[in-house]
Amino acid sequence: MPESQTDVLVVGAGPVGLMLAGELRLGGARVIVAERLPAPTTESRASTLHARTMEIVDQRGLMPELGEVARDGTGHFGGIPLPLGGQPSRYAGLWKVPQTRMEEILGAWATGLGADVRRGWELTGIDEDAEAVTAVLHHRDGSQTRLRARYVVGCDGEKSTLRGLAGFEFVGTAAGRELIRADVAGIDVPDRRFQRLPRGLAIAARRPDGVTRLMVHEFGRPAVSRSAEPDFDEVAGTWARVTGEDISRGTPVWINSFGDASRQVTQYRRGRVLLAGDAAHEQMPVGGQALNLGLQDAANLGWKLAATIRGWAPPGLLDSYHAERHLVGSQVLSDIAAQAALLLGGPEVEAIRSVMSGLLGLEAVRDRLGAGISGVGIRYPVDAADHPLLGARLPHVELVTEAGASTTGALLRSGRGLLLDLAPESSGHAGLRTVAQDWADRVCVVAAEPRPGDTAVSARAVLVRPDGHVVWADGGEQRLRDALARWFGLPRPTRR
Ligand SMILES: Cc1cc2nc3c(=O)[nH]c(=O)nc-3n(C[C@H](O)[C@H](O)[C@H](O)COP(=O)(O)OP(=O)(O)OC[C@H]3O[C@@H](n4cnc5c(N)ncnc54)[C@H](O)[C@@H]3O)c2cc1C
Structure with missing residues (x-):
């Protein structure tokens, strides 16, 4: 049986697998995507992108590919109208993008970055040793091959083969309705x-x-x-x-x-095997959250796994994927289960629907539910979260940099981290930029001023991960150095 090698084998060229493949390539990992189907599916599936996903699309420079997209300002919670247009995001609302179109865009992006997408190949077996995983793939024409990869990620959907082969525990409730x-x-x-x-x-x-x-x-x-x-x-x-x-x-x-099945794996990683998207969580596809959750898994995992492959990942970075995304996934699944009960329950849920409709009249309730559905409320646990931006995603800001007009989304396009100095003339800020120079191969340092009146970022300097989440804001030099080491590994001092 022929055998080939790669850094990461992604199983499944659905939206999550393709997004992950692009993220891995941006981070410098070699990636092969094995997909069972000979051609992309034309089935009508998900059709909604939420604000946080749109921000990620912007971070990767894919907005022009999306073209004109219809936007709706009102979503729902269990069928009760819920305004989403007021969420604190440039991309607030529900964006109507057919999943087939999204897959086309992500596929072109990932292959353009060098991902090797192989269609017609089905994963049927794996064998893991200390250095790698050997995957057995069967082609539709009857041939088979073995592929050795340092890591394998299952993006192979709700009925994930890899999840079963690698022995992941998948817990929750079967569909009742x-x-x-x-x-x-x-x-x-x-x-x-x-x-x-x-x-x-x-x-x-x-x-x-x-x-x-x-x-x-x-x-x-x-x-x-x-x-x-x-x-x-x-x-x-x-x-x-x-x-x-x-x-x-x-x-x-x-x-x-x-x-209305609701299940989630108890671990998103087992050794050299990881899961993302529907392979990691099964939920009723209500309100378009299944697809968005999966795409956000891919954005979280891609740079961490690439950093592990490239050898600069600090201890615990790859495992933070499980810690962060399992938590978000379980919150979303819980909200979806509540929606399923409200939506599919008979006359017995009328009283609770009436209470819920009343509660949705309160701004705080709308904000909490909207932040969950849109994804803009996600706040990953980071050490010493004593600033409101820590762990949250960096909002969209229009900026003027030395190189001209830019935006926070545009500054993240390279897939590297970012030290964004929004008050370059302030005392001590030159020192902050100098500290970050020791991570210059992994972190861009940009001095910029927000466009007058743009107050979306309540900090004078922030350190941002490649997936757009803030891990340091307005601390001193030592705390910046600690955050750089925590998220970007050991410094590589350059001669100055
Ligand atoms: C019929 C249908 C309708 C849906 N409708 C909605 C909706 O209205 N709204 C909503 O939000 N969500 C909907 N969803 C859910 C949404 O489509 C998924 O959340 C989304 O596709 C998840 O993306 P994924 O990449 O994780 O998995 P998938 O899109 O399922 O992709 C998995 C890929 O892996 C491939 N694969 C599987 N096993 C193997 C193997 N052993 N070897 C190689 N390749 C393999 C599959 O062929 C597939 O291409 C629907 C899903 C389905 C199936």
Whole structure:
């Protein structure tokens, strides 16, 4: 059997695998992506990007590729309207980007950076030793190959093969209820956002191409164990029982069902095997959070794994991936479970829905739920978090640098860390910049002034990780040196 080698094998060329491949290449790791499908899927799946994901897209310079994107200011929590347009982000709101388009963009970006995406190859086995993992891959044509990689990351979706092969513990609850979804042509039913009727929940939205997307759940009906998607008779029958409308003469374009299963692996890393995206967490795809959570996993993991491969990762850096993303994942899964209960519960949840609607009238409640859904509220635990920016993501700021106009997003495009000095004339700031010079191969040092009136960053100097999270703000030289060592490894003093 032929054998080849790489630094990282990513299993699965879905959105998370492709995002991770690009991040790894930015960090200087060699990466092969093995994908079972011979060509990208054309299935209609997720369609919403939230503010934090859009900030990451901007950080990687991919906004021009997205082009004109429709933005909606109102999301929902369990079907109860929730404004998201006021979140503190340049990209507040819900951005309508079909998952297929996102995969196309990420695929072109990752391969443009040198990722080797191999389609038609399915992972079927692994063997881990002290130095590497040997993966067995089967091609659709019957051939097989072995690939030795220092690390393997499973981005192979909800039914992850790698998760099983590597013995990850995947805990939580199986689906108790399900929503049936269908894109149907040739029907004429009223649009409904989340209409609760006596017998169930009905959602309908007619697209410009005349096809109507329906979602329906019959109250009290348990999830069905399925080996195939529901047929159109089942869709039309359920729709008729819930709404009283006959859609049986329509033409189904796509049918799918999804349940409210909620599971997460207990560890995101086992030795040289890691998981990201749906492989690490299974959740009801409500409010577009599944895709966003996965893309943010990839942004968190990519630079840490690349640093490990390149040899500069400080102790504990790679394990901070689990610590940070498991925590965020469990919070999001918990919020989604609450939404599933509100959305799919029958008359017995009306009282709690009414309480929840009242609470959503309070700004603090809207801010807390909106911060979770949009992702802008994520604050990773960092040492001595005594500044409001520590652990949070660096907000978008318009800047004037020595090289001209820029933005915080643009300064992160290289995939390196950033010491951003926003008050270069202040006493002691030249010293801060000098300290960071000892990490110049991993951290860019930029002196800049915010555009007049731009007050999004409440600090005079910040140290930012490649994924955009702040790990030092306004401390002195010694604390900066400690933060640089904690996140970027040993200094490499240059002769000055
Ligand atoms: C039918 C459907 C509808 C959805 N609708 C929505 C929605 O409306 N809103 C929402 O937010 N989310 C939705 N989701 C969820 C969303 O699509 C996922 O959260 C997202 O795709 C996760 O990305 P991923 O890269 O982690 O996994 P995936 O997109 O599942 O990608 C995994 C990839 O791994 C490949 N693979 C699997 N096993 C192997 C193997 N052994 N070897 C090699 N390759 C392998 C697969 O072929 C696939 O390309 C939907 C998902 C599905 C399946």
